[in-house]
Amino acid sequence: MTKAERIDRIATILILLLALAVVGLVITVLGLILIPGISHISWHFLTSSSQSFETGGGIFDQLFNSFYLVVLTLLISVPLALGAAIYLNEYAKQNWFTDSLRLAIEVLSSLPSIVIGLFGYLVFVLKWGLDFSLLAGALVLTILNLPLLTRTSETALSQVPNLQRQAGLGLGMAKWQVILKIVLPAALPGILTGAILSAGRIFGEAAALIYTAGQSTITVNYQDWNPFSPTSFLNPMRPAETLAVHIWKLNTEGLIPDASAVSSGAAAVLVLTILLFNLGARLIGHLISKRLEK
Amino acid sequence: MKNWEKYLMGPSKERTQERVGRGITGLSILMIGLLVGIILLFLVGKGSQLFLKDGVSFQEFIFKTVWAPGNEVYGAASMIITSLLVTMVAGLIALPFALAVGVAVTEILPPITKKIIQPIIELLVGIPSVVYGLIGLTVVVPIVRQLVGGTGFGIIAASVVLFLMIMPTITSMIIDAFQAVDQDQRRASAGLGATRWQTITRIVIPAAKGGILTALIFGMARAFGEALAVQMVIGNAAIMPSIQGSAATITSVLTTGMGNTILGTPANDALWSLALILLGMSLVFNLLMHFVTRKEA
Numbered sequence: 001m002t003k004a005e006r007i008d009r010i011a012t013i014l015i016l017l018l019a020l021a022v023v024g025l026v027i028t029v030l031g032l033i034l035i036p037g038i039s040h041i042s043w044h045f046l047t048s049s050s051q052s053f054e055t056g057g058g059i060f061d062q063l064f065n066s067f068y069l070v071v072l073t074l075l076i077s078v079p080l081a082l083g084a085a086i087y088l089n090e091y092a093k094q095n096w097f098t099d100s101l102r103l104a105i106e107v108l109s110s111l112p113s114i115v116i117g118l119f120g121y122l123v124f125v126l127k128w129g130l131d132f133s134l135l136a137g138a139l140v141l142t143i144l145n146l147p148l149l150t151r152t153s154e155t156a157l158s159q160v161p162n163l164q165r166q167a168g169l170g171l172g173m174a175k176w177q178v179i180l181k182i183v184l185p186a187a188l189p190g191i192l193t194g195a196i197l198s199a200g201r202i203f204g205e206a207a208a209l210i211y212t213a214g215q216s217t218i219t220v221n222y223q224d225w226n227p228f229s230p231t232s233f234l235n236p237m238r239p240a241e242t243l244a245v246h247i248w249k250l251n252t253e254g255l256i257p258d259a260s261a262v263s264s265g266a267a268a269v270l271v272l273t274i275l276l277f278n279l280g281a282r283l284i285g286h287l288i289s290k291r292l293e294k
Numbered sequence: 295m296k297n298w299e300k301y302l303m304g305p306s307k308e309r310t311q312e313r314v315g316r317g318i319t320g321l322s323i324l325m326i327g328l329l330v331g332i333i334l335l336f337l338v339g340k341g342s343q344l345f346l347k348d349g350v351s352f353q354e355f356i357f358k359t360v361w362a363p364g365n366e367v368y369g370a371a372s373m374i375i376t377s378l379l380v381t382m383v384a385g386l387i388a389l390p391f392a393l394a395v396g397v398a399v400t401e402i403l404p405p406i407t408k409k410i411i412q413p414i415i416e417l418l419v420g421i422p423s424v425v426y427g428l429i430g431l432t433v434v435v436p437i438v439r440q441l442v443g444g445t446g447f448g449i450i451a452a453s454v455v456l457f458l459m460i461m462p463t464i465t466s467m468i469i470d471a472f473q474a475v476d477q478d479q480r481r482a483s484a485g486l487g488a489t490r491w492q493t494i495t496r497i498v499i500p501a502a503k504g505g506i507l508t509a510l511i512f513g514m515a516r517a518f519g520e521a522l523a524v525q526m527v528i529g530n531a532a533i534m535p536s537i538q539g540s541a542a543t544i545t546s547v548l549t550t551g552m553g554n555t556i557l558g559t560p561a562n563d564a565l566w567s568l569a570l571i572l573l574g575m576s577l578v579f580n581l582l583m584h585f586v587t588r589k590e591a
Binding site: 084 | 461521572
């Protein structure tokens with residue numbers, strides 16, 4: 001065996017050992033999150049309200065708030081991001097203006113979430129007087145979500161073959177009709193996958209929310225379906241602590257004796273939900289693209 | 295105009311639709327652009343209050359190490375240094391591990407490995423930062439306490455948590471960078487009699503250099519801007535960092551301080567100046583990434 005071959009063999013072993021160490025680390029981390037957490041998850045834990053001073057509290061309100069906030073955010077951000085992506089991919093000309101818009105989106109994506117949270121606190125909570133509310137939280141998460149969502153939607157649109165557009169135009173369709181009837185349906189799997197993945201991301205966001213959606217939750221009535229009623233669970237103007245914020249809050253200033261058990265349970269729920277979002281995104285993308293192939 | 299004239303001479307239904315569609319989509323992108331402008335404007339405006347209105351000099355803010363808002367002393371140097379330190383340490387520990395996984399997955403192990411680890415990396419990237427903070431609090435801090443002494447809270451725990459948090463991101467980007475290297479280059483190298491290790495170190499890594507650097511900067515930018523995970527484990531004492539003791543980063547001070555100060559007071563303005571520095575740094579990271587990609591192209 002030559003020297004080079006010997007080095008090659010030693011290096012390969014070292015690399016594989018390092019990679020194995022990472023695998024061990026990953027298993028440890030996932031184990032540390034899931035094992036203590038899953039044992040704490042029960043029907044009672046998922047469906048009862050949190051306690052302020054006593055043990056035995058659940059996470060129902062926080063879990064609901066997290067999902068509701070994701071829905072509100074997607075309601076605002078998906079149309080906006082989709083519109084922006086359509087413009088960028090179908091209409092925008094190659095000039096300095098388009099370039100600067102792209103740059104703006106890139107800058108937005110690089111802003112730390114705490115900075116966006118503080119901006120939301122200043123503008124939505126204080127200046128607009130929304131107070132700590134679901135709406136303020138949803139607006140901030142929209143800002144956070146827009147760059148990624150715009151990018152994934154644009155990628156999805158750009159992957160639709162140009163021949164399909166030309167075929168539509170050749171049949172005498174207007175450009176907008178081509179976009180609406182041909183390009184959008186073809187790009188739908190990609191857009192949906194991106195939206196679900198982004199939902200997973202905002203589901204776990206906390207830093208942007210502690211000064212916008214607030215760190216407390218009020219008692220709400222889950223039978224009251226009128227979103228304008230102050231005690232309704234759908235009221236977007238109420239403060240709402242999400243699951244991720246709850247974990248943070250419990251571990252920085254929590255007063256309940258079983259804070260570590262509740263937070264590890266909540267963390268496991270959080271991670272499992274995000275796993276579901278990821279799997280869901282894959283599944284839906286897969287299903288729709290299969291159906292479109294037929 | 296009569297009705298038939300409208301049909302013949304007026305714009306068609308399609309043309310109106312076209313205008314509306316183009317208008318709506320153009321409006322959405324304009325709104326996003328405007329939003330970014332407003333965010334930057336607000337943060338710069340609010341962040342410069344400390345220097346313009348409260349009479350603190352910028353140099354003092356950047357270079358002084360004493361942070362005592364109670365005594366109207368605003369020196370952010372200790373936080374800036376701590377932020378840079380934990381970010382660098384986290385990035386530099388993560389890099390060799392990420393490179394090793396990248397090499398193992400793309401160059402050594404069979405292609406099926408990539409299919410297996412892709413969803414795992416995806417999941418790890420998606421784990422919220424508070425969960426990493428929670429692991430830090432329940433596992434890392436006690437271990438650091440055992441090994442180094444002190445309370446366990448501090449820059450070591452923060453670096454470890456950030457390392458865990460950014461490694462999946464860096465790894466996934468490095469794998470992409472390795473895969474982007476043309477297969478022909480590897481074959482050519484092998485054809486010249488190079489061993490796999492020689493091909494990796496002399497062909498693949500140099501070719502993927504830009505991608506590796508971008509991955510590292512991207513990961514470090516994320517670490518620099520991370521607030522809660524760090525705030526949970528660093529101890530939050532705005533003093534110069536030490537091995538054993540508590541410290542504070544820009545983000546952790548922002549997290550704890552914003553709720554305890556009154557808007558418009560110098561103590562609050564100082565926090566907004568910290569936010570401005572954070573913004574400035576994330577722009578610098580962005581610029582660095584641009585520079586790397588442009589140099590590659």
